[in-house]
Amino acid sequence: MCGIVGIVGHSPVNQQIYDALTVLQHRGQDAAGIVTCHEGELFLRKQNGLVRDVFQHRHMLALKGNIGIGHVRYPTAGCDSASEAQPFFVNSPYGICLGHNGNLTNASELAEVLIREDRRHLNTSSDSEVLLNVLASELSQAGSPRASVADIFSALQAVYRRCRGGFAVVAMIVGHGLVGFRDPHGIRPLVLGKREHADGSEYMLASESVALDMLGFTRVRDVAPGEAVFIDEQGRLYAQQCAPAGTSTPCIFEYVYFARPDSIIDNISVHKARLRMGDLLAEKIRRIWPDHDIDVVIPIPDTSRTAAVQVSQLLGIKYREGFVKNRYIGRTFIMPGQEQRAKSVRSKLNVIDLEFRGKNVLLIDDSIVRGTTSAQIIDLAREAGARRVYFASAAPPVRYPNVYGIDMPAASELVASGRTEEEVARIIGADRLIYQDLTDLVHACQHHDSQVHEFDTSCFSGEYVTGDITPSYLARLESERSDQAKEKRRQVHRHSLKAIRAV
Ligand SMILES: O=P(O)(O)OC[C@H]1O[C@H](OP(=O)(O)OP(=O)(O)O)[C@H](O)[C@@H]1O
Numbered sequence: 060m061c062g063i064v065g066i067v068g069h070s071p072v073n074q075q076i077y078d079a080l081t082v083l084q085h086r087g088q089d090a091a092g093i094v095t096c097h098e099g100e101l102f103l104r105k106q107n108g109l110v111r112d113v114f115q116h117r118h119m120l121a122l123k124g125n126i127g128i129g130h131v132r133y134p135t136a137g138c139d140s141a142s143e144a145q146p147f148f149v150n151s152p153y154g155i156c157l158g159h160n161g162n163l164t165n166a167s168e169l170a171e172v173l174i175r176e177d178r179r180h181l182n183t184s185s186d187s188e189v190l191l192n193v194l195a196s197e198l199s200q201a202g203s204p205r206a207s208v209a210d211i212f213s214a215l216q217a218v219y220r221r222c223r224g225g226f227a228v229v230a231m232i233v234g235h236g237l238v239g240f241r242d243p244h245g246i247r248p249l250v251l252g253k254r255e256h257a258d259g260s261e262y263m264l265a266s267e268s269v270a271l272d273m274l275g276f277t278r279v280r281d282v283a284p285g286e287a288v289f290i291d292e293q294g295r296l297y298a299q300q301c302a303p304a305g306t307s308t309p310c311i312f313e314y315v316y317f318a319r320p321d322s323i324i325d326n327i328s329v330h331k332a333r334l335r336m337g338d339l340l341a342e343k344i345r346r347i348w349p350d351h352d353i354d355v356v357i358p359i360p361d362t363s364r365t366a367a368v369q370v371s372q373l374l375g376i377k378y379r380e381g382f383v384k385n386r387y388i389g390r391t392f393i394m395p396g397q398e399q400r401a402k403s404v405r406s407k408l409n410v411i412d413l414e415f416r417g418k419n420v421l422l423i424d425d426s427i428v429r430g431t432t433s434a435q436i437i438d439l440a441r442e443a444g445a446r447r448v449y450f451a452s453a454a455p456p457v458r459y460p461n462v463y464g465i466d467m468p469a470a471s472e473l474v475a476s477g478r479t480e481e482e483v484a485r486i487i488g489a490d491r492l493i494y495q496d497l498t499d500l501v502h503a504c505q506h507h508d509s510q511v512h513e514f515d516t517s518c519f520s521g522e523y524v525t526g527d528i529t530p531s532y533l534a535r536l537e538s539e540r541s542d543q544a545k546e547k548r549r550q551v552h553r554h555s556l557k558a559i560r561a562v
């Protein structure tokens with residue numbers, strides 16, 4: 060899940076985009092990039108690493124201009140090399156830069172057509188580079204020295220006809236303006252904000268509203284599924300529905316784990332959704348286990364805290380912080396390899412023994428995906444002297460791959476895939492395991508003014524809203540993107556780099 064941001068302002072945007080990326084850092088820790096434009100010239104800095112490491116003072120000074128876009132990356136396609144950091148750039152037509160959150164499900168077919176028919180060159184295996192080239196190819200049909208707003212929207216209509224999958228995009232056309240668009244199902248989030256300046260209105264697009272809050276922009280609305288917006292350099296906003304409005308099905312995993320709790324996505328407060336997840340989980344525990352013997356509810360920091368507070372309150376059991384998190388270690392789940400993920404859990408979390416000693420503890424997490432966190436945490440709780448260790452997940456079992464921008468490509472790596480809840484409990488070592496029901500999760504995220512009635516629940520249900528996901532697609536994805544396949548590619552990459560240096 061990447062984070063994207065774009066700003067058209069009346070003063071330099073470099074620091075503002077940097078600040079926005081720091082609050083979107085939880086969406087991608089592998090690479091970061093910013094591109095700005097000043098008097099028709101582009102300034103780009105991108106590299107692997109966290110925002111604070113990628114941009115030094117000298118880079119910031121060089122990022123001139125009142126318009127720009129930024130990206131933090133968590134790879135879901137291609138590889139994790141710096142060459143695939145975003146934003147991407149193509150010089151023809153007009154000069155276009157693009158940052159993408161999501162995953163195209165027909166990227167390889169598109170790449171073939173781009174090379175064979177559109178005569179375009181692709182330099183990486185990134186699906187985002189494919190998306191940029193589809194946009195460039197369609198925009199080159201405009202045929203005029205400067206694309207009109209109508210040309211931009213008609214190019215986007217063609218992009219929607221060609222591209223499948225999940226995508227929220229910010230793009231910048233040199234000397235012209237900022238484009239934002241979102242896939243026809245609205246799987247990936249994109250929100251529009253506005254701020255008044257002495258010289259006129261300023262606009263911002265971002266993955267999450269928290270980035271608007273930080274910069275003093277007011278949340279105007281979410282970009283609608285299949286809609287495109289264009290803001291020219293003078294600060295005029297244009298919007299058009301470019302793909303037939305389908306059913307809006309935002310990714311439910313944003314509410315479970317990805318988004319910050321202080322964000323509002325599709326008019327749904329992530330914080331409130333997580334509170335309701337806690338309420339419904341507590342109700343289920345009460346229903347199926349009325350004579351439980353839980354002494355204390357303990358969250359697994361960070362994301363599960365909101366739900367855990369509610370579980371404790373509704374069950375009338377005390378809440379205790381039993382794990383202390385090292386604030387300098389990032390999110391484990393979005394780290395690239397299993398070895399790194401497993402090591403990080405232990406170095407990230409430590410126990411306060413006295414909260415466990417002699418007690419029956421109920422540990423709460425927002426989700427169990429590979430089981431990396433839960434298995435280690437349960438061991439820690441036992442070592443700390445817990446009598447019984449129960450575990451509850453605020454989300455249902457994750458049994459199916461995600462193909463829309465979350466890197467869960469291989470069913471075989473998901474601890475609940477093909478297993479019953481009892482089997483998962485045995486594997487992670489829990490005395491009892493309780494999962495949220497999917498209908499309850501959906502209820503927790505819905506509310507009457509949100510205008511969202513359905514969600515992309517594919518990793519829980521195996522139902523893919525784009526309708527193009529076949530067993531052979533999933534088999535190919537697994538063979539290309541499992542941890543094992545990625546590690547093999549990294550080795551080859553390392554060797555090839557050595558070979559180049561040796562020459
Ligand atoms: O079953 P797993 O494969 O371990 O994945 C699930 C865990 O990963 C995430 O935590 P993470 O450390 O990434 O982030 P957080 O600090 O926001 O909870 C999530 O909150 C779960 O704790």
Ligand SMILES: NC(=O)CC[C@H](N)C(=O)O
Nearest residue numbers: 060061134135136160161
């Ligand atoms: N997590 C994402 O949104 C990833 C975007 C894009 N597919 C990439 O791998 O760079």
Ligand SMILES: [Mg+2]
Nearest residue numbers: 359360361362
């Ligand atoms: Mg966690």
